[in-house]
Amino acid sequence: MTDFTHIDTYVFDLDNTLYPAHCHLFGQIDRRMSEFIQARLSLDETSARKIQKHYYSAYGTTLSGLMKEHGVQPRDFLDYVHDIDVSVVPQDEGLRAAIAALPGKRYIFTNGSVRHAENVAGKIGILDLFHDIFDIEAADYLPKPHEDTYHAFNRRFGITPSRAxxxxxxxxxxxxxxxxxxxxxxxxxxxDWMEDEPEDKRPSRPGETYDHVHHVTADLTSFLTGLKTAA
Structure with missing residues (x-):
């Protein structure tokens, strides 16, 4: 069993982490980002897609690029791109049981909005298991992977990193x-729907390893149920 007895805080990203990427939920968000850019900047589909991915790579999120380069109001963007059909996300009793068994505090830390996190986590059936949600607004629209945002997250909830x-x-x-x-x-x-993501921003594929990653899994529920945690 993987030893997590030193951990008292569990921090989860939302999209493609708490639900399986193959349900294509984020694909809906991805398409709506392109649609928003087409309409707001009067671009064709190909040009909008190019701008979308360039801003994602350069600024951390497409939203950050649109705010800095075009003065887009974040609420306009977030409300549009998160207006999606969450019926494709499966309710997951196994994941619910695995998260409920984790001792200590549990948080969602997302570059999306609280509304989106509540919508998706509610559909999975796990929303009530989390103590709080830290979203892009709480981060003052400075997205992961900017280190200042991780410091802000830790300060907000009084987290000791070595125990998280x-x-x-x-x-x-x-x-x-x-x-x-x-x-x-x-x-x-x-x-396979994520194949056109920028190479420096794409999700990791099975078999890839990184010096800064302690553990990898393609099955979150199995990983969590296989942990040795504090009593």
């Missing part, structure tokens, strides 16, 4: 967590 574990699907979002002393867990996927 962070779960993410994007390896670059675990760099700062590792540097601050957290145990890092990478949730990998081979979902």
């Amino acid at each position: 574990a962070m779960f993410e699907d994007l390896p670059q979002n675990l760099v700062a967590a590792h540097a601050l002393g957290k145990t890092t867990v990478l949730v990998q996927s081979d979902a």
Whole structure:
């Protein structure tokens, strides 16, 4: 069993981490980001897609680039891109039981909005298991992987990094967590709809390893149920 007896705080990313990437929920968000850019900047689909991915790579999120380069109001963007069909996300009793068994505090740490996190986690059936949600607004719109945002998260909830574990699907979002002393867990996927993501921002695939990642898994529920935790 993997020894997590030193962990008293469990931090989870939301998208493609708490639900399986192959359900394609984030694919809906991805398409709506392109649609928003097409309409707001009067661009064709190809040009909008290019801008979307460039800003994602350069600024950490597409939203950050749109705010800095075009003065887009974050609420307009977030409300539009998160207006999605969550019926594709499966309710997951196994994951619920695994998270409920974790001792200590549990948080969602997302570059999305609280509304989106509540919507998705509610559909999975795990929302009530989390003590709080730290979203992009709480981060003052400075997204992961910026290290200042991790410090802000830790301050908000009084987290001791050496006693915290962070779960993410994007390896670059675990760099700062590792540097601050957290145990890092990478949730990998081979979902093919993510093939056009920028190479420096794409989700990790099974078999890939990183110096700043302590553990990897393609099955979050199995990983959590296999932990040796504090009594």
